[in-house]
Amino acid sequence: MTAAFSVSAATAPQLAEAVARIADLAAKLGRSRDEVLVPEELHFASGVPLDVVRALLQGRPAGEPDIHKRFRQRLDLLHETYLKENGRKFSHGEIARQSGISRQQVQAMLGGDRRPTMDHCSRLERFFGRPAGFLQSEDTEALSCALAAVEKSLLQEYQEHSERGALAAAPAGPRRPSLYERHGVDGIALRAALLPDQGRTRLLEWLDNYMDERAAEGEQDPAGGTR
Structure with a gap:
Protein backbone atom coordinates (compact mmCIF):
# COMPACT_ATOMS: atom_id res chain seq x y z
CA MET A 1 0.00 0.00 0.00
CA THR A 2 1.21 3.51 -0.76
CA ALA A 3 0.92 6.44 1.59
CA ALA A 4 -2.61 7.50 2.51
CA PHE A 5 -4.24 10.46 0.83
CA SER A 6 -4.45 13.43 3.18
CA VAL A 7 -7.82 14.74 4.34
CA SER A 8 -7.78 18.35 3.11
CA ALA A 9 -8.20 18.96 -0.61
CA ALA A 10 -5.44 20.65 -2.57
CA THR A 11 -6.25 24.03 -4.11
CA ALA A 12 -5.88 24.95 -7.77
CA PRO A 13 -2.83 27.18 -7.04
CA GLN A 14 -1.17 24.30 -5.17
CA LEU A 15 -1.75 22.00 -8.14
CA ALA A 16 -0.31 24.64 -10.47
CA GLU A 17 2.77 24.97 -8.25
CA ALA A 18 3.28 21.20 -8.24
CA VAL A 19 2.97 21.06 -12.03
CA ALA A 20 5.51 23.91 -12.36
CA ARG A 21 8.00 22.16 -10.05
CA ILE A 22 7.66 18.91 -11.97
CA ALA A 23 8.10 20.67 -15.32
CA ASP A 24 11.24 22.40 -13.99
CA LEU A 25 12.71 19.13 -12.76
CA ALA A 26 11.93 17.47 -16.07
CA ALA A 27 13.70 20.27 -17.95
CA LYS A 28 16.80 19.85 -15.79
CA LEU A 29 16.80 16.17 -16.71
CA GLY A 30 16.41 16.94 -20.40
CA ARG A 31 12.81 15.78 -20.58
CA SER A 32 9.66 17.57 -21.63
CA ARG A 33 6.64 18.35 -19.47
CA ASP A 34 4.50 15.98 -21.54
CA GLU A 35 6.93 13.11 -20.93
CA VAL A 36 6.49 13.22 -17.17
CA LEU A 37 2.91 14.48 -16.87
CA VAL A 38 0.96 11.87 -18.79
CA PRO A 39 -2.80 12.34 -18.20
CA GLU A 40 -3.59 8.66 -18.78
CA GLU A 41 -1.07 7.55 -16.15
CA LEU A 42 -2.30 10.16 -13.66
CA HIS A 43 -5.87 9.04 -14.32
CA PHE A 44 -5.08 5.46 -13.27
CA ALA A 45 -2.90 6.55 -10.35
CA SER A 46 -5.48 8.94 -8.90
CA GLY A 47 -8.82 7.54 -10.05
CA VAL A 48 -9.77 11.00 -11.31
CA PRO A 49 -11.63 10.98 -14.67
CA LEU A 50 -9.31 11.57 -17.62
CA ASP A 51 -11.04 14.75 -18.79
CA VAL A 52 -10.84 16.16 -15.26
CA VAL A 53 -7.12 15.34 -15.03
CA ARG A 54 -6.49 17.20 -18.29
CA ALA A 55 -8.51 20.20 -17.11
CA LEU A 56 -6.78 20.41 -13.74
CA LEU A 57 -3.32 20.10 -15.29
CA GLN A 58 -4.20 23.04 -17.53
CA GLY A 59 -5.41 25.08 -14.56
CA ARG A 60 -9.06 24.93 -15.58
CA PRO A 61 -11.87 24.28 -13.06
CA ALA A 62 -13.49 20.89 -13.53
CA GLY A 63 -16.22 20.78 -10.90
CA GLU A 64 -16.48 18.14 -8.22
CA PRO A 65 -18.95 15.22 -8.19
CA ASP A 66 -20.81 14.28 -5.03
CA ILE A 67 -19.06 11.75 -2.84
CA HIS A 68 -21.24 8.81 -3.93
CA LYS A 69 -20.69 9.46 -7.65
CA ARG A 70 -16.96 9.83 -7.00
CA PHE A 71 -16.92 6.49 -5.17
CA ARG A 72 -18.72 4.81 -8.07
CA GLN A 73 -16.32 6.25 -10.65
CA ARG A 74 -13.25 5.03 -8.80
CA LEU A 75 -14.65 1.64 -7.84
CA ASP A 76 -15.64 1.03 -11.47
CA LEU A 77 -12.13 2.00 -12.58
CA LEU A 78 -10.55 -0.42 -10.10
CA HIS A 79 -12.89 -3.25 -11.06
CA GLU A 80 -12.08 -2.74 -14.74
CA THR A 81 -8.30 -2.36 -14.43
CA TYR A 82 -7.25 -4.45 -11.40
CA LEU A 83 -7.12 -7.84 -13.07
CA LYS A 84 -6.17 -11.38 -12.17
CA GLU A 85 -3.06 -13.06 -13.60
CA ASN A 86 -5.17 -14.51 -16.41
CA GLY A 87 -6.24 -10.99 -17.41
CA ARG A 88 -9.82 -11.38 -16.20
CA LYS A 89 -11.70 -9.19 -13.76
CA PHE A 90 -12.33 -10.37 -10.21
CA SER A 91 -15.86 -11.65 -9.72
CA HIS A 92 -18.15 -10.22 -7.07
CA GLY A 93 -17.69 -13.41 -5.06
CA GLU A 94 -13.89 -13.21 -5.22
CA ILE A 95 -13.90 -9.59 -4.11
CA ALA A 96 -16.27 -10.48 -1.29
CA ARG A 97 -14.20 -13.42 -0.02
CA GLN A 98 -10.92 -11.56 -0.09
CA SER A 99 -12.18 -8.24 1.26
CA GLY A 100 -14.48 -9.61 3.97
CA ILE A 101 -17.55 -7.83 2.57
CA SER A 102 -20.63 -9.85 1.75
CA ARG A 103 -21.25 -10.72 -1.89
CA GLN A 104 -24.61 -8.97 -1.84
CA GLN A 105 -23.01 -5.76 -0.57
CA VAL A 106 -20.22 -5.89 -3.18
CA GLN A 107 -22.77 -6.43 -5.94
CA ALA A 108 -24.94 -3.60 -4.65
CA MET A 109 -22.01 -1.15 -4.45
CA LEU A 110 -20.77 -2.02 -7.93
CA GLY A 111 -24.31 -1.62 -9.21
CA GLY A 112 -24.72 1.75 -7.53
CA ASP A 113 -27.53 0.52 -5.29
CA ARG A 114 -25.71 0.89 -1.97
CA ARG A 115 -23.71 3.68 -0.43
CA PRO A 116 -20.46 2.47 1.14
CA THR A 117 -19.48 2.83 4.77
CA MET A 118 -15.96 3.88 5.79
CA ASP A 119 -15.28 0.23 6.59
CA HIS A 120 -16.36 -0.82 3.08
CA CYS A 121 -14.02 1.78 1.55
CA SER A 122 -11.12 0.68 3.72
CA ARG A 123 -11.60 -2.99 2.87
CA LEU A 124 -11.96 -2.32 -0.84
CA GLU A 125 -8.88 -0.07 -0.91
CA ARG A 126 -6.84 -2.82 0.75
CA PHE A 127 -8.17 -5.44 -1.67
CA PHE A 128 -7.32 -3.31 -4.73
CA GLY A 129 -3.95 -2.24 -3.29
CA ARG A 130 -4.76 1.46 -3.20
CA PRO A 131 -3.97 4.05 -0.50
CA ALA A 132 -6.40 4.91 2.25
CA GLY A 133 -8.79 7.61 1.03
CA PHE A 134 -8.50 6.64 -2.65
CA LEU A 135 -12.21 5.92 -3.09
CA GLN A 136 -13.51 9.10 -1.47
CA SER A 137 -10.88 11.87 -1.62
CA GLU A 138 -11.74 14.93 -3.71
CA ASP A 139 -10.41 15.03 -7.27
CA THR A 140 -7.93 17.82 -6.56
CA GLU A 141 -6.51 15.97 -3.55
CA ALA A 142 -6.30 12.66 -5.42
CA LEU A 143 -4.47 14.29 -8.32
CA SER A 144 -2.20 16.18 -5.91
CA CYS A 145 -1.12 12.87 -4.35
CA ALA A 146 -0.43 11.37 -7.77
CA LEU A 147 1.63 14.43 -8.70
CA ALA A 148 3.56 14.14 -5.43
CA ALA A 149 4.61 10.61 -6.40
Missing part, protein backbone atom coordinates in the same frame (compact mmCIF):
# COMPACT_ATOMS: atom_id res chain seq x y z
CA VAL A 150 5.80 11.87 -9.80
CA GLU A 151 7.73 14.71 -8.17
CA LYS A 152 9.38 12.40 -5.65
CA SER A 153 10.52 10.07 -8.41
CA LEU A 154 12.00 12.98 -10.39
CA LEU A 155 13.68 14.37 -7.26
CA GLN A 156 15.38 11.04 -6.68
CA GLU A 157 16.44 10.87 -10.32
CA TYR A 158 17.78 14.43 -10.26
CA GLN A 159 19.57 13.80 -6.98
CA GLU A 160 21.42 10.85 -8.53
CA HIS A 161 22.18 12.99 -11.60
CA SER A 162 23.60 15.79 -9.40
CA GLU A 163 25.69 13.36 -7.37
CA ARG A 164 27.23 11.88 -10.51
CA GLY A 165 28.06 15.37 -11.77
CA ALA A 166 29.59 16.42 -8.45
CA LEU A 167 31.73 13.29 -8.27
CA ALA A 168 32.94 13.81 -11.84
CA ALA A 169 33.95 17.39 -11.01
CA ALA A 170 35.70 16.46 -7.73
CA PRO A 171 39.52 16.52 -7.82
CA ALA A 172 41.16 13.12 -8.24
CA GLY A 173 42.96 11.63 -5.28
CA PRO A 174 42.84 8.95 -2.60
CA ARG A 175 40.89 11.02 -0.07
CA ARG A 176 37.15 10.50 0.37
CA PRO A 177 35.18 13.34 -1.28
CA SER A 178 33.37 15.66 1.13
CA LEU A 179 29.60 15.76 1.44
CA TYR A 180 29.56 18.85 -0.77
CA GLU A 181 31.76 17.18 -3.40
CA ARG A 182 29.62 14.04 -3.40
CA HIS A 183 26.27 15.78 -3.63
CA GLY A 184 26.70 19.43 -4.51
CA VAL A 185 24.29 22.14 -3.36
CA ASP A 186 21.39 20.77 -5.45
CA GLY A 187 22.01 17.23 -4.27
CA ILE A 188 22.05 18.22 -0.59
CA ALA A 189 18.87 20.27 -0.97
CA LEU A 190 17.07 17.53 -2.87
CA ARG A 191 18.20 14.86 -0.44
CA ALA A 192 16.81 16.98 2.42
CA ALA A 193 13.45 17.27 0.63
CA LEU A 194 13.14 13.48 0.57
CA LEU A 195 13.97 12.96 4.24
CA PRO A 196 11.37 12.56 6.99
CA ASP A 197 11.08 15.46 9.43
CA GLN A 198 13.54 14.01 11.96
CA GLY A 199 16.19 13.32 9.33
CA ARG A 200 15.72 16.76 7.80
CA THR A 201 16.23 18.37 11.22
CA ARG A 202 19.46 16.43 11.77
CA LEU A 203 20.76 17.46 8.35
CA LEU A 204 19.97 21.12 9.02
CA GLU A 205 21.81 20.89 12.37
CA TRP A 206 24.82 19.39 10.60
CA LEU A 207 24.75 22.18 8.00
CA ASP A 208 24.63 24.82 10.77
CA ASN A 209 27.65 23.26 12.46
CA TYR A 210 29.49 22.98 9.15
CA MET A 211 28.88 26.62 8.33
CA ASP A 212 30.04 27.67 11.84
CA GLU A 213 33.26 25.70 11.36
CA ARG A 214 33.89 27.28 7.95
CA ALA A 215 33.24 30.74 9.39
CA ALA A 216 35.70 30.08 12.23
CA GLU A 217 38.35 28.92 9.75
CA GLY A 218 37.79 32.07 7.71
CA GLU A 219 38.72 34.20 10.72
CA GLN A 220 42.24 32.72 10.76
CA ASP A 221 45.00 33.63 8.35
CA PRO A 222 47.19 30.98 6.64
CA ALA A 223 49.87 31.44 9.33
CA GLY A 224 47.41 30.51 12.05
CA GLY A 225 46.78 34.02 13.36
CA THR A 226 43.51 35.94 13.42
CA ARG A 227 42.53 38.70 11.05
Whole structure:
Protein backbone atom coordinates (compact mmCIF):
# COMPACT_ATOMS: atom_id res chain seq x y z
CA MET A 1 0.00 0.00 0.00
CA THR A 2 1.21 3.51 -0.76
CA ALA A 3 0.92 6.44 1.59
CA ALA A 4 -2.61 7.50 2.51
CA PHE A 5 -4.24 10.46 0.83
CA SER A 6 -4.45 13.43 3.18
CA VAL A 7 -7.82 14.74 4.34
CA SER A 8 -7.78 18.35 3.11
CA ALA A 9 -8.20 18.96 -0.61
CA ALA A 10 -5.44 20.65 -2.57
CA THR A 11 -6.25 24.03 -4.11
CA ALA A 12 -5.88 24.95 -7.77
CA PRO A 13 -2.83 27.18 -7.04
CA GLN A 14 -1.17 24.30 -5.17
CA LEU A 15 -1.75 22.00 -8.14
CA ALA A 16 -0.31 24.64 -10.47
CA GLU A 17 2.77 24.97 -8.25
CA ALA A 18 3.28 21.20 -8.24
CA VAL A 19 2.97 21.06 -12.03
CA ALA A 20 5.51 23.91 -12.36
CA ARG A 21 8.00 22.16 -10.05
CA ILE A 22 7.66 18.91 -11.97
CA ALA A 23 8.10 20.67 -15.32
CA ASP A 24 11.24 22.40 -13.99
CA LEU A 25 12.71 19.13 -12.76
CA ALA A 26 11.93 17.47 -16.07
CA ALA A 27 13.70 20.27 -17.95
CA LYS A 28 16.80 19.85 -15.79
CA LEU A 29 16.80 16.17 -16.71
CA GLY A 30 16.41 16.94 -20.40
CA ARG A 31 12.81 15.78 -20.58
CA SER A 32 9.66 17.57 -21.63
CA ARG A 33 6.64 18.35 -19.47
CA ASP A 34 4.50 15.98 -21.54
CA GLU A 35 6.93 13.11 -20.93
CA VAL A 36 6.49 13.22 -17.17
CA LEU A 37 2.91 14.48 -16.87
CA VAL A 38 0.96 11.87 -18.79
CA PRO A 39 -2.80 12.34 -18.20
CA GLU A 40 -3.59 8.66 -18.78
CA GLU A 41 -1.07 7.55 -16.15
CA LEU A 42 -2.30 10.16 -13.66
CA HIS A 43 -5.87 9.04 -14.32
CA PHE A 44 -5.08 5.46 -13.27
CA ALA A 45 -2.90 6.55 -10.35
CA SER A 46 -5.48 8.94 -8.90
CA GLY A 47 -8.82 7.54 -10.05
CA VAL A 48 -9.77 11.00 -11.31
CA PRO A 49 -11.63 10.98 -14.67
CA LEU A 50 -9.31 11.57 -17.62
CA ASP A 51 -11.04 14.75 -18.79
CA VAL A 52 -10.84 16.16 -15.26
CA VAL A 53 -7.12 15.34 -15.03
CA ARG A 54 -6.49 17.20 -18.29
CA ALA A 55 -8.51 20.20 -17.11
CA LEU A 56 -6.78 20.41 -13.74
CA LEU A 57 -3.32 20.10 -15.29
CA GLN A 58 -4.20 23.04 -17.53
CA GLY A 59 -5.41 25.08 -14.56
CA ARG A 60 -9.06 24.93 -15.58
CA PRO A 61 -11.87 24.28 -13.06
CA ALA A 62 -13.49 20.89 -13.53
CA GLY A 63 -16.22 20.78 -10.90
CA GLU A 64 -16.48 18.14 -8.22
CA PRO A 65 -18.95 15.22 -8.19
CA ASP A 66 -20.81 14.28 -5.03
CA ILE A 67 -19.06 11.75 -2.84
CA HIS A 68 -21.24 8.81 -3.93
CA LYS A 69 -20.69 9.46 -7.65
CA ARG A 70 -16.96 9.83 -7.00
CA PHE A 71 -16.92 6.49 -5.17
CA ARG A 72 -18.72 4.81 -8.07
CA GLN A 73 -16.32 6.25 -10.65
CA ARG A 74 -13.25 5.03 -8.80
CA LEU A 75 -14.65 1.64 -7.84
CA ASP A 76 -15.64 1.03 -11.47
CA LEU A 77 -12.13 2.00 -12.58
CA LEU A 78 -10.55 -0.42 -10.10
CA HIS A 79 -12.89 -3.25 -11.06
CA GLU A 80 -12.08 -2.74 -14.74
CA THR A 81 -8.30 -2.36 -14.43
CA TYR A 82 -7.25 -4.45 -11.40
CA LEU A 83 -7.12 -7.84 -13.07
CA LYS A 84 -6.17 -11.38 -12.17
CA GLU A 85 -3.06 -13.06 -13.60
CA ASN A 86 -5.17 -14.51 -16.41
CA GLY A 87 -6.24 -10.99 -17.41
CA ARG A 88 -9.82 -11.38 -16.20
CA LYS A 89 -11.70 -9.19 -13.76
CA PHE A 90 -12.33 -10.37 -10.21
CA SER A 91 -15.86 -11.65 -9.72
CA HIS A 92 -18.15 -10.22 -7.07
CA GLY A 93 -17.69 -13.41 -5.06
CA GLU A 94 -13.89 -13.21 -5.22
CA ILE A 95 -13.90 -9.59 -4.11
CA ALA A 96 -16.27 -10.48 -1.29
CA ARG A 97 -14.20 -13.42 -0.02
CA GLN A 98 -10.92 -11.56 -0.09
CA SER A 99 -12.18 -8.24 1.26
CA GLY A 100 -14.48 -9.61 3.97
CA ILE A 101 -17.55 -7.83 2.57
CA SER A 102 -20.63 -9.85 1.75
CA ARG A 103 -21.25 -10.72 -1.89
CA GLN A 104 -24.61 -8.97 -1.84
CA GLN A 105 -23.01 -5.76 -0.57
CA VAL A 106 -20.22 -5.89 -3.18
CA GLN A 107 -22.77 -6.43 -5.94
CA ALA A 108 -24.94 -3.60 -4.65
CA MET A 109 -22.01 -1.15 -4.45
CA LEU A 110 -20.77 -2.02 -7.93
CA GLY A 111 -24.31 -1.62 -9.21
CA GLY A 112 -24.72 1.75 -7.53
CA ASP A 113 -27.53 0.52 -5.29
CA ARG A 114 -25.71 0.89 -1.97
CA ARG A 115 -23.71 3.68 -0.43
CA PRO A 116 -20.46 2.47 1.14
CA THR A 117 -19.48 2.83 4.77
CA MET A 118 -15.96 3.88 5.79
CA ASP A 119 -15.28 0.23 6.59
CA HIS A 120 -16.36 -0.82 3.08
CA CYS A 121 -14.02 1.78 1.55
CA SER A 122 -11.12 0.68 3.72
CA ARG A 123 -11.60 -2.99 2.87
CA LEU A 124 -11.96 -2.32 -0.84
CA GLU A 125 -8.88 -0.07 -0.91
CA ARG A 126 -6.84 -2.82 0.75
CA PHE A 127 -8.17 -5.44 -1.67
CA PHE A 128 -7.32 -3.31 -4.73
CA GLY A 129 -3.95 -2.24 -3.29
CA ARG A 130 -4.76 1.46 -3.20
CA PRO A 131 -3.97 4.05 -0.50
CA ALA A 132 -6.40 4.91 2.25
CA GLY A 133 -8.79 7.61 1.03
CA PHE A 134 -8.50 6.64 -2.65
CA LEU A 135 -12.21 5.92 -3.09
CA GLN A 136 -13.51 9.10 -1.47
CA SER A 137 -10.88 11.87 -1.62
CA GLU A 138 -11.74 14.93 -3.71
CA ASP A 139 -10.41 15.03 -7.27
CA THR A 140 -7.93 17.82 -6.56
CA GLU A 141 -6.51 15.97 -3.55
CA ALA A 142 -6.30 12.66 -5.42
CA LEU A 143 -4.47 14.29 -8.32
CA SER A 144 -2.20 16.18 -5.91
CA CYS A 145 -1.12 12.87 -4.35
CA ALA A 146 -0.43 11.37 -7.77
CA LEU A 147 1.63 14.43 -8.70
CA ALA A 148 3.56 14.14 -5.43
CA ALA A 149 4.61 10.61 -6.40
CA VAL A 150 5.80 11.87 -9.80
CA GLU A 151 7.73 14.71 -8.17
CA LYS A 152 9.38 12.40 -5.65
CA SER A 153 10.52 10.07 -8.41
CA LEU A 154 12.00 12.98 -10.39
CA LEU A 155 13.68 14.37 -7.26
CA GLN A 156 15.38 11.04 -6.68
CA GLU A 157 16.44 10.87 -10.32
CA TYR A 158 17.78 14.43 -10.26
CA GLN A 159 19.57 13.80 -6.98
CA GLU A 160 21.42 10.85 -8.53
CA HIS A 161 22.18 12.99 -11.60
CA SER A 162 23.60 15.79 -9.40
CA GLU A 163 25.69 13.36 -7.37
CA ARG A 164 27.23 11.88 -10.51
CA GLY A 165 28.06 15.37 -11.77
CA ALA A 166 29.59 16.42 -8.45
CA LEU A 167 31.73 13.29 -8.27
CA ALA A 168 32.94 13.81 -11.84
CA ALA A 169 33.95 17.39 -11.01
CA ALA A 170 35.70 16.46 -7.73
CA PRO A 171 39.52 16.52 -7.82
CA ALA A 172 41.16 13.12 -8.24
CA GLY A 173 42.96 11.63 -5.28
CA PRO A 174 42.84 8.95 -2.60
CA ARG A 175 40.89 11.02 -0.07
CA ARG A 176 37.15 10.50 0.37
CA PRO A 177 35.18 13.34 -1.28
CA SER A 178 33.37 15.66 1.13
CA LEU A 179 29.60 15.76 1.44
CA TYR A 180 29.56 18.85 -0.77
CA GLU A 181 31.76 17.18 -3.40
CA ARG A 182 29.62 14.04 -3.40
CA HIS A 183 26.27 15.78 -3.63
CA GLY A 184 26.70 19.43 -4.51
CA VAL A 185 24.29 22.14 -3.36
CA ASP A 186 21.39 20.77 -5.45
CA GLY A 187 22.01 17.23 -4.27
CA ILE A 188 22.05 18.22 -0.59
CA ALA A 189 18.87 20.27 -0.97
CA LEU A 190 17.07 17.53 -2.87
CA ARG A 191 18.20 14.86 -0.44
CA ALA A 192 16.81 16.98 2.42
CA ALA A 193 13.45 17.27 0.63
CA LEU A 194 13.14 13.48 0.57
CA LEU A 195 13.97 12.96 4.24
CA PRO A 196 11.37 12.56 6.99
CA ASP A 197 11.08 15.46 9.43
CA GLN A 198 13.54 14.01 11.96
CA GLY A 199 16.19 13.32 9.33
CA ARG A 200 15.72 16.76 7.80
CA THR A 201 16.23 18.37 11.22
CA ARG A 202 19.46 16.43 11.77
CA LEU A 203 20.76 17.46 8.35
CA LEU A 204 19.97 21.12 9.02
CA GLU A 205 21.81 20.89 12.37
CA TRP A 206 24.82 19.39 10.60
CA LEU A 207 24.75 22.18 8.00
CA ASP A 208 24.63 24.82 10.77
CA ASN A 209 27.65 23.26 12.46
CA TYR A 210 29.49 22.98 9.15
CA MET A 211 28.88 26.62 8.33
CA ASP A 212 30.04 27.67 11.84
CA GLU A 213 33.26 25.70 11.36
CA ARG A 214 33.89 27.28 7.95
CA ALA A 215 33.24 30.74 9.39
CA ALA A 216 35.70 30.08 12.23
CA GLU A 217 38.35 28.92 9.75
CA GLY A 218 37.79 32.07 7.71
CA GLU A 219 38.72 34.20 10.72
CA GLN A 220 42.24 32.72 10.76
CA ASP A 221 45.00 33.63 8.35
CA PRO A 222 47.19 30.98 6.64
CA ALA A 223 49.87 31.44 9.33
CA GLY A 224 47.41 30.51 12.05
CA GLY A 225 46.78 34.02 13.36
CA THR A 226 43.51 35.94 13.42
CA ARG A 227 42.53 38.70 11.05
